[in-house]
Amino acid sequence: DPQDRRYGYAFTNCTNCGPRFSIINDIPYDRPNTEMRHFTMCPECSREYHEPADRRFHAQPNACPVCGPSLMLEDGAPIGRGEEIRAAAEALQEGRILALKGLGGYQLLCDARNDDSVRRLRERKHREEKPLALMFPDLEMIRRFCTVDAEEEQLLQSFATPIVLLAKREGTGLAPSVAPGNPNLGAMLPYTPLHHLLMAELDFPVVCTSGNLYDEPIATTNQEARTKLGPIADVFLSHDRPIARHMDDSVVRRTTRGTQYFRRARGYAPLPLYHKREMPNVLAVGAHYKNTIAIAFGKQTILSQHIGDLSTPEAHRAFARVVEDLPRLYDFTPEVVACDLHPDFLSTQYAESLGLPLVKVQHHHAHVAAVMAEHEPEGPVLGIAWDGTGLGTDDTIWGGEFLLCEKGGFERVAWLDTFPLPGGDAAIQEPRRSTLGLLHRAKLKADFPHGFAGDELALVRQALEKGVNAPLTSSVGRLFDGVAALLGLRQITTFEGQSAMTLEFTAAGRLGEPYPFEVDTTIDWQPMLGAILKDRDHGVAVSDIAARFHGTLVEVMAAVARRVGVRQVVLSGGCFQNRLLYEGGAARLEGAGFTVLLPKQLPPNDGAIAAGQAWVAGWGR
Ligand SMILES: [Zn+2]
Ligand SMILES: [Zn+2]
Incomplete structure (x- = not known):
């Protein structure tokens, strides 16, 4: 509706949609506690916000072009207001690499049909062969590039709009360098108004990957993006709404055993697991690869978003932020800390530095315990932990x-x-x-x-x-x-x-x-x-x-x-x-x-280790 005051605006939302975990700084979830505190609502928006019958009643991120966040396109050339999205789309069409400020961090985009562009992105990002995920304008186009069944379509269109691993079709004109030697393709649909507006300008899929170098955490601030992604991206489409915490895209797939989660982040984190038994206050710091952390209290365990491999100083900082942030959001104080046996892990060293009672949990025991935390089986289980x-x-x-x-023990049989x-x-x-x-x-x-x-x-x-x-x-x-x-x-x-x-x-x-x-x-x-x-x-x-x-x-x-x-x-x-x-x-x-x-809500990989550590520590020493 071109007459609407929000027509073409990239930060539109209502009470039932819009960002939440990526903008919240503190509880309760009220505007002054979010990154929207930087934007004072105009009279129009304020009226909607305070009108109980309005669909934007108490929508914390409510905004419009007059009062809300605005877009910025940076590639050297000045450009008229309102033209940013069209210009970004043109850059993609021309084979350039776009850094886009998404919901939980920057993303790097390029034309997925253009092998030169994809190769350039890989080279600059130091990501040689690991498959790259794609964003498609619509489901129709996903069907042209992949085989999709009804359940996979549901997942793609679900509230979390994750990356769904699908079987790749041959002969679609996709750049071979997107997922070399891999019969699958990670596909997702646009999930913010900004993505929708951009993808509506395109009639092809784009590579849409985390804005980072190699396996570092995703860049979230405009400053960080300029430093880290400057050498990678040709064009930046950013905005002035800060991101409170990093949040990668989640990755899932359908199996004969239901949905399998590979990475739980945007749309799925923080994950609460509910238990029958009462847990002491446990902080579990995870392992090294695919790190997540968990806190347990009352009858639940809360698993953080994906943090990543704790191999770089950037990852260490991301870990430090989350380990401070998650307890604060839940007003949680740990009584016990759980970590891996490995003395060299950053997570272990952090746990040891807290001076609290410490439970060291063997890695594979934690893998099995994570699944036990989900199912709470009666009696013993044989855990097959392979990694x-x-x-x-x-x-x-x-x-x-x-x-x-x-319970909290194991024997290696x-x-x-x-x-x-x-x-x-x-x-x-x-x-x-x-x-x-x-x-x-x-x-x-x-x-x-x-x-x-x-x-x-x-x-x-x-x-x-x-x-x-x-x-x-x-x-x-x-x-x-x-x-x-x-x-x-x-x-x-x-x-x-x-x-x-x-x-x-x-x-x-x-x-x-x-x-x-x-x-x-x-x-x-x-x-x-x-x-x-x-x-x-x-x-x-x-x-x-x-x-x-x-x-x-x-x-x-x-x-x-x-x-x-x-x-x-x-x-x-x-x-x-x-x-x-x-x-x-x-x-x-x-x-x-x-x-x-089987792991049902948790990933089978090390992303679940923290939940298992918490479960074991919950049984006491
Ligand atoms: Zn407004
Ligand atoms: Zn493992």
């Missing part, structure tokens, strides 16, 4: 764990037989190191295209022979790495989980006949590795080997569960982002008569 890395109680690196858990990781943490980026560790442990010799120079290889072999700088691990994530590199799929990764994803995609959605393995207290994978090597050397298709590898792991779950004999089984840990393990494992276990408990 990349977590410090164990015996100073080895765990990650292929079967933990018998009850089975695990993947250990193998050495030459170079330690270097193995996380270099799957080929896991392969050499596996082969060494199994006393097998095999050629594979590892790409090590002669002297490098000699050093790795020396580390293995002498057992120096070659910590032992029982990690399923590293087993995935080792097999992927052995099959020639991936020697070096550019983002966490990349080689495991490649192996999953190679299996093309199939669970093959299991390879042989032995189950005792440890799971002996050596018969499987030998068989994989034989298949590979006999020219069996890599996709068939990958399918059988997944089939083996699913069978391992059932075999250990039968051996332990506890009826309830929990699946948790980053490996269960793998659809074959998540859906296939749950189905196999149920088929064998077990009750399977």
Whole structure:
């Protein structure tokens, strides 16, 4: 309605919509406690705000072009007021990179059909291959680029408007560099008036990714954006409404087991989990990767928004902000602090600095406990916690764990037989190191295209022979790495989980006949590795080997569960982002008569660790 006083205005909202968590500074949620305090309502807006019959009655962010936040376009060229959005759209059409001040931080946008633009964005952002999410003008266009079922459409259009992982269609003209080697696409719809107005000017999808360098937290202030994103973006579309706290886009997907959350942030955070039992006041600080924090009090646990990997000073600052901010919003004072066992984690060091009673929770125990906090099962559960890395109680690196858990305690009843990781943490980026560790442990010799120079290889072999700088691990994530590199799929990764994803995609959605393995207290994978090597050397298709590898792991779950004999089984840990393990494992276990408990509201990955830590600490020491 061009006659409306808010026509084309980017900060329109009513009582039922609009920002909340991204603008609130303190409780109660009233305008003086939000970032809207900087904007005094004009007489028109004030009348709406105070009129109970008005749809904007007590809408805290109520505003209009006269009194509210305004847009600014910055690319050097002066531009008429009201022209900012059209000019930003033109910049995108011309293949330029736009930094857009979104709801919970800046985003970087470019034409998703333009491979040059996408590559330039990747290069400048130092994000080599990790898939980039897309924003589409409407659902109709998503259907052209992806296959979408009714439930996925619902998710896309839900109040939270998350990024939904969808199966990518071929031949749509999408730039190959958007999600290289990945059959899926992260898609979302516009979710603020500003996004709607911008996308309405476009007839193509745009890459829409967090405004940050590599994996740093998303930039929220105009100043930070100019410093950090200046070298990345060609054009800035920003505004003068401050962002109270950073909030990334949430990431979800549909599975046969319901919605699976990969990242809980905008629209889903803070997440309250409601319990039957009373909790002491616990502050849980999470782990290192995909960090979130949690506070527990009364009969609930509140999980913060996604903070990210605590590897950079920026991430440390974001962590410090959230750990101060979340308790304040809930008027919460901790009595107990819970953290990981790892002494070097920033989160652990922070927890230790508080001088409060401290509960250190083993990483995989926390994974299982998070699911227990959701379901509150009666009696013991067998927790299958599979991921990349977590410090164990015996100073080895765990990650292929079967933990018998009850209340706040656990017993490690089975695990993947250990193998050495030459170079330690270097193995996380270099799957080929896991392969050499596996082969060494199994006393097998095999050629594979590892790409090590002669002297490098000699050093790795020396580390293995002498057992120096070659910590032992029982990690399923590293087993995935080792097999992927052995099959020639991936020697070096550019983002966490990349080689495991490649192996999953190679299996093309199939669970093959299991390879042989032995189950005792440890799971002996050596018969499987030998068989994989034989298949590979006999020219069996890599996709068939990958399918059988997944089939083996699913069978391992059932075999250990039968051996332990506890009826309830929990699946948790980053490996269960793998659809074959998540859906296939749950189905196999149920088929064998077990009750399977899955992360329902929480992510399977380390984003749930804080909730598990809080749950364990809640049982007392
Ligand atoms: Zn106004
Ligand atoms: Zn983990």
